[in-house]
Amino acid sequence: MPIHTILFPSQSFTSILFLYIINLGAARFTQSLFLSLSLSLSLSHTHTHTMVFHVDKDGANDGNVVDYKGNPFDKSRTGGWLAAGLILGTELSERICVMGISMNLVTYLVGVLHMRASKSANVVTNFMGTLNLLAILAGFLADARLGRYLTVALSATITTVGVILLTLATTIPSMRPPPCSDAREQQCEEANGRQLAMLYAALYTIALGGGGIKSNVSGFGSDQFDPADPKEEKTMIYFFNRFYFCISCGSVFTVTVLVYIQDNVGRGWGYGISGGTMIIAVAILLCGTPLYRFRKPQGSPLTVIWRVLLLAWRKRSLPFPSHPSLLNEYHNAKVSHTQRFRCLDKAAILDEYTATDENRNNHWLVSTVTQVEEVKMVIKLLPIWSTCILFWTIYSQMTTFSIEQATFMNRHMGSFVVPSGSFSFFLFITILLVTSLNERLIVPLARILTHNMQGITSLQRIGIGLSFSIIGMAAAAIVEQQRRERAVQQNTIISAFWLVPQFFIVGAGEAFAYVGQLEFFIREAPERMKSMSTGLFLTTLSMGYFVSSLLVSLVDKVTKDSWLRSNLNEGKLENFYWMLAVLGALNFFAFLCFAMKHQYKVQKYINPNDGGVEEPKSWDDRVIEDVEKKESAEGKEGP
Structure with a gap:
């Protein structure tokens, strides 16, 4: 018997959660969390009644997807956009939390903890790299035992703890070195090991929780749509765009409101708000439990x-x-x-x-043949995986050196001084605009021109994103060269708004690359490895950040610190940008070679009213139309 029926025999599960959260306080909320976690664990032991299912090629709905009671899910009561929207709220909060740290951390490390620019950049990229690397572990645990729901709930709780630690690390006076004046700039005392210990503990606790959310929330959200139902599958096509549109909204809020609060009110207030959003997100996630479709762990x-x-x-x-x-x-x-x-x-x-x-x-x-073919499908992803890494190496410069560039430029808008970290606003507003334009104009137009259900395939999206990243680095190099020459030769500080083009171009590239990569890895991987495949996608981000750290260290060593200096006017940052542009171009040609040889996974559709006859179903619009026309001719509705 499902554990839900033992714990709550008659009352609404949602009502119980609301009573615990609102009326009984934090202690009761913690208790409700563990009850919900017990529910998720029970899914792996639940026996379901025999039913007829619509299944895809990978057995997406062959009885492994159930409701919160452990019974076969009812489409009219579970899943869909309402359930997916509640799940996206967790990713929205995680984005507010993580971006609130990464986008403005370099200014804290350089300005308050007195680190060198290259070292502070590596702290940020190592933090982001670890966060995304841990996603593969979380994906493994979700697929093997915990399930996506439980993994997301636990990870969100861990992230909340990490943000609380970070708030303490940045507000306790003894956790930072004494300030120094401009006259004593060369004698500024760098933070010692004890002061950095709590900061690192907080950052990597957040990395542990953030990795669990990232690798499972998109898969859990896509579980709310039945890929064997033509109507729901068409709806799911928009899920990935709206998923990223949602978290980009959180990013815009972060680089405007939160960054301003961190710089002008206090880091404690800024990080405290991030912690509060995570607490709310966990509560919303748990309250939506009856609405979700749960995929039982498959091993x-x-x-x-x-x-x-x-x-x-x-x-x-x-x-x-x-x-x-x-x-x-x-x-x-x-x-x-x-x-x-x-x-x-x-x-x-x-x-x-x-x-x-x-x-x-x-x-x-x-x-078995199934197991062998699943491994083949994973191996097929690796060439594309390898060529996606450098995009995120380039992207990471938008959160490190581009922010540092802004501190050496004129950031005034009248009497208002724009925080350096807030220039990332142009990165995320571009993502929002391009994502909306992509869904409303580009994809419908591409469908007409290509007769393809997707309009733009996932690999085409990735290719567009890679090309934008190359152009973005070239633009960044040109702007930095002009900025440094004006500052050194003419003693003139140019406007920081000259950074907008590089943020705009790389942001447009991310709008294509992120959605394309996420869709590619989830849809091309075996169904029961979906969480792990999402983690595999996120390791491209991880490796991209780590490659950035490696390149910074190598460049420092080879150039003897002549390119990347704490005082950018004394360095040659534009050379570093040009190097990334060249590497990006070489990587793009490698991607084209792999993409042209890739064969998309073919899904199948089983219509039980036709005696379980399998019909091929792929992203080719002709095939999908044939299925729908056949259903229409027979007077049958889609599942």
């Missing part, structure tokens, strides 16, 4: 990958069978057999020992 995807690779190696000397149908569970495969990476097929070869009924079900002795 460890990393274990499946490791097992297939191990068995393929062990059986490398065995000959291939005369026909693929002789492979283990070929006829029951949820993913069609393919001829790519045939060496992995050996993991599913049946020999005299594994051919028995007892041993063929032991997956440490022989894999």
